[in-house]
Amino acid sequence: MNAALETIEISLTVNGERVKRSVPARLNLADFLRIELELTGTHVGCEHGVCGACTVRVDGEIVRGCLMFAAQADGCTVDTIEGLSDTREIEELQSAFVLTNALQCGFCTPGVLMAAQALLRDEPNPSRERIREYLSGNYCRCTGYQAIVDAIEAVAKARAARSVR
């Protein structure tokens, strides 16, 4: 792609499904997912990378959906909260969030769950301090974070207990 274009043809895999679209260069990935694919679980908050509500996975790693253009996701594998929910990858986290009241309005929750899952994948047994540090890029204005840390810690401990048996 060696010419500068305002409309880009992209082909990518979203939640396991092949998707082809023609997109304006300025369309960010979060808006592409929400508007073009109607995957509205990815939320758009601050639009400058601070709040974390738009967190999605691109080629297995979490990124800010608002700081990447859809054109850049050409050829990539993208997973959103809908995908992680449907495959039951985050089932335990979702249950723990409900159990500990780790969400109220729910706006930040998809992004928080994406980040929490990434943390537990790379570090199965994080300390509370580490959980807080890892989630420092995800704003929650309802819970005060205590219950979110409780939920993630509970899942980590439950998984650790199972693997010992």
Next chain:
Amino acid sequence: MKAPRFAYARPASIAEALALLKEHGGDARVLAGGQSLVPMMNFRVAAPKVLVDINRIASLAGIKVTKSFVRIGALTRHVELERSADVSKHLPLVAAAMPHIAHPAIRNRGTFGGSCALADPAAELPACAVALGATFVVAGKKGERRVAAEDFFKGLYSTTLKEGELLVAAEFPLPKPGYASAFGELARRHGDYAMVGLAAHGSKQGVRVAFFGVGDRPKAIEADSVDGILDKVDSELEPRADLHASAAMKLHLAKVLAARVLKGMEGVAA
């Protein structure tokens, strides 16, 4: 807000990128990780007509260790520096800085070269490059040129990169035995830009400390010892007030942080 309209190009090689930068001149900006440029576009602080996306240029990425230096490609992501065994072995200062840079989702995209080329005065990696005496490798029409880190940073968001040039890599000299380093910063929230920070590197022969967040670019102070650095902070730093702190508060914090962080170097850099 959303980014203003622009045209998007995705070169596959450095030569193609340079050709695009030449073709579009001042209208073009290089898009690396986009973790600073895209917010600036969304805020409409930046409105480039053309983005040259270098993310698919494989030769710009990666960390290589040679006999005399560690070469960090411009497109190397923060997360790669954070996880690199070579970086923690040879450049412990850079390894120590990584957790302070934003948040995991940002570090997965943000690049070493993007951070240096942007030259945010509160950024960590430019200070590390200055403290460790790194050399930047810049590609342009006439081939490559090399610039010492201290000369690379010219001021607020300003470097010696000229229109049409591309930052390719930085070469960090392998630290000699007997050297130690230390890193620290103060921020309101973990991962936010530093109110004040420092990157230090030294031995019994002398210490070099690059302060950041307290001037328009990393400010290096050199002295024979840690105490010598602490004595110079007052006279050599001239921080300006910003949204977070007055000039006096920044200077105070710089002194507190320096005393705290450099303590860890005593014994190695007496």
